[in-house]
Amino acid sequence: MESAIHTAAPPEAGRSRGSLAEDVCRRIADEIVLGQLAPGTRLDEVTLAARFAVSRTPVREALKQLAIMGLVETRPNRGSVVAALSVEQLNHMFEAIAELEAACARHAALRMSEADRAAMRQHHAEGRAAMQAGDIERYEAANVALHATIIRGCYNPVLIDMATSLRDRVSSFRRTQFRNLERMSESFEEHSVIVEAILAHDVITTYREMRSHLISARSATTRAAPAWGNAPAAAAAPLPPDPLP
Amino acid sequence: MESAIHTAAPPEAGRSRGSLAEDVCRRIADEIVLGQLAPGTRLDEVTLAARFAVSRTPVREALKQLAIMGLVETRPNRGSVVAALSVEQLNHMFEAIAELEAACARHAALRMSEADRAAMRQHHAEGRAAMQAGDIERYEAANVALHATIIRGCYNPVLIDMATSLRDRVSSFRRTQFRNLERMSESFEEHSVIVEAILAHDVITTYREMRSHLISARSATTRAAPAWGNAPAAAAAPLPPDPLP
């Protein structure tokens, strides 16, 4: 069960496992998530078929699957393009991520194994080192690893899959999240509170802080959004209210 | 954007809109959700192609999409069957639904329009009438309508889509949820508290009560699960802890 590439793929398992369609789907998804395929890029069936040395059929199936995952947008008889999200859609996604990851973190605070806790502390320490070195790339990697560890810590495949696939869908839009060091240290401080709360099994603090942390991340990302100019950019959509229970 | 049948299909719009693949996908999904296709049923490409009077290609694409949505399970070179969930998977799904719908309800408490509030009250009143009449079918319908109204009240397409598609995936497993009237009146009382809280814009009570309401619903459903016998049924899996922040 569980939809996407996360459960299906043994990480980096020698390329070309399973059916051609799934393989093509994974490879395209990787390129989109890694930002090698910019949003708005046209995805032509014959071109892709040629690139991957397969026929059009598996490419078609891969594109349909990617469309359902939300990574590409397919218009009838008009082909597919890499999904370009409007600022409004991005806000909705971040809000959903905040809800999902906060719920994951709350469960993780009660269910994480000792190994999970150790991994979490290590990723956080790595983040501190990256921050002190002013290495944005490295901090970004540590950030992703930390969040992934917490998400998996809820031990609920359904929640894990939804949170992970949502993260993938917005990943290419948050490359510049930590371009200023101020946001980086702010993020690190927020991480510290969350990690402490999880280690203390404090579900209330964990939930509240993870949620507000992700709302901060949303603001940091969408502030930079208008610079893209690729989307309708509905005039800096007013952020809907964010109740903190 | 947004994956599934919910946004794509104008409800009951004359059958056969859009591409054949999407149409076939919707029709199969409907039959699964409505319980006309029992979990475990074998889905043969040629048989389905004959039934819908199309070729195998659109059927193939439809099955792939359904597999990603989690409604069918596809094993390589072995065909597809209607997804049969184990008790453990069902628990995970209910937990995810509880988190998602509680979040939706919290936002709905602040964002619902007056029309939404009126619709919510009406569905709740319909539920009361059904309960007093002892009509389980009718209460079930009112229950679905009430929850759908609250979910849509969050005005976040991403959250709405995730919550709705999750509900669809488990819908065929909860037909017998209210088979005893005790659970029905219990459910109604819980609804009353939630509706009141939403009308009062009380985000904290809304969130807490919706979450515990859905956890109750989970217990009511999975208690009946072993009777199905179609799944491994991992010996009445111990319910994981449910922190209430």
Added chain:
DNA sequence: AGTCCATGAATTGCATGCAACGTGCCAATC
């Protein structure tokens, strides 16, 4: 000069044919 229509190129959507994989059964052997 502007607008509308028509025709053409390109791309997707669907159908069918062929090959490969997995399954079930039967028989031969230990």
Added chain:
DNA sequence: GATTGGCACGTTGCATGCAATTCATGGACT
């Protein structure tokens, strides 16, 4: 008698051909 090997069938997976829809460009008419 049980187990294993092989064979045949059915089903999925992929490739290719044809039809339908869409967009663009050019011409003619107002």
